[in-house]
Amino acid sequence: MHSERKRSRKKLWMRVLATLTALLVAAVAGVCLAYPSVAATTCPGCYGLTEFDGHEGVYAQDNLSAAQRSQIEQVVEQSRETIATFYGAQTSSPSLLICLTESCYERIGGGKERGIAVLNRAVMLSPRGMDAVIASHEMSHVELHTRLASGAEVPQWFDEGLAVVVSDDPRYLRPEPAADRCLISPSGPLPVTLEEWLSTASKDAGTYGKAACQVSRWLREKGGSTGLLSLIDRLNAGAPFATLVESP
Known part of the structure; x- marks a missing residue:
């Protein structure tokens, strides 16, 4: 009798755990579908982006040419320098998600804009926003809100x-x-x-x-x-x- 009750409780907890797991998976899937930009900044690798060599927090597509890699490095370095020069120092450290194709930018939730700050913690750049002006504009939003x-x-x-x-x-x-x-x-x-x-x-x-x-x-x-x-x-x-x- 005791063993039967124990098995019943175990089955009940397994059902509860399975239900909670299903709800969690559904919630995560819902966020990914409704807010892909939020999901992408949380898990860039889930959207085909990998961390850029030598630049922590910078994510870009694979198989980049030498010219494309050089362009990314220049944009990142110039925009960070712009923020540090104006504010006296850069206190924020937003993740940078960089797409060099429109399909990549659409996949991570981008639209018609050149770039966008996401939740004041990350910046997404489209192929049309791959320059230091656009990057530092979006990074300024993050820096300001980090300081406030x-x-x-x-x-x-x-x-x-x-x-x-x-x-x-x-x-x-x-x-x-x-x-x-x-x-x-x-x-x-x-x-x-x-x-x-x-x-x-x-x-x-x-x-x-x-x-x-x-x-x-x-x-x-x-x-x-x-x-x-x-x-x-x-x-x-x-x-x-x-x-x-x-x-x-």
Whole structure:
């Protein structure tokens, strides 16, 4: 009798374990299907990417030519140097997932963009984003949010405008040492949330330029990166962004 009860309990626990395992597998599969970019940054190897020799945290496709490998090395080194130079040091260490074919980028969840920061911990670059400007733009997002404490926030226009300034993107700013680097000035409020930004930027190609203009002018008044680091400290101390930076 005792042995029968023991076997019954064992069978019950085996069923429970099998059910939990099935649920876990289904949940993981659901994430992979719904959010492939999140899954890819968690397990690059699961999506055909391998760690790039000599660069920890950098993942790319196999069978690259010598020219392609050289291009990746230059982009990684230049973008990291850009971030470290502007911020004084690079405190973040995002994984970099680099695709040199569109099929690869689609497989890891990429879309029409040149590059994208994922969960403020990784950066994905498409074949169209394989240059230091795009890479440092996305890495600036990760660096900023790494430095911001939990609860400290900046509006999306500031985040995007700062990334343009840090990456020194010539599409949206005049080159240094222009007194005013703006190519287009904001004429009204800029998007505050990510959802608002994506909606506005998709309709108005000048949105990045307007945000970059506002941020570049603010940085010029506040002493450049010194002013930014001071802003981050005050935000981390609990000061609201609206009391520190005038919105357009």
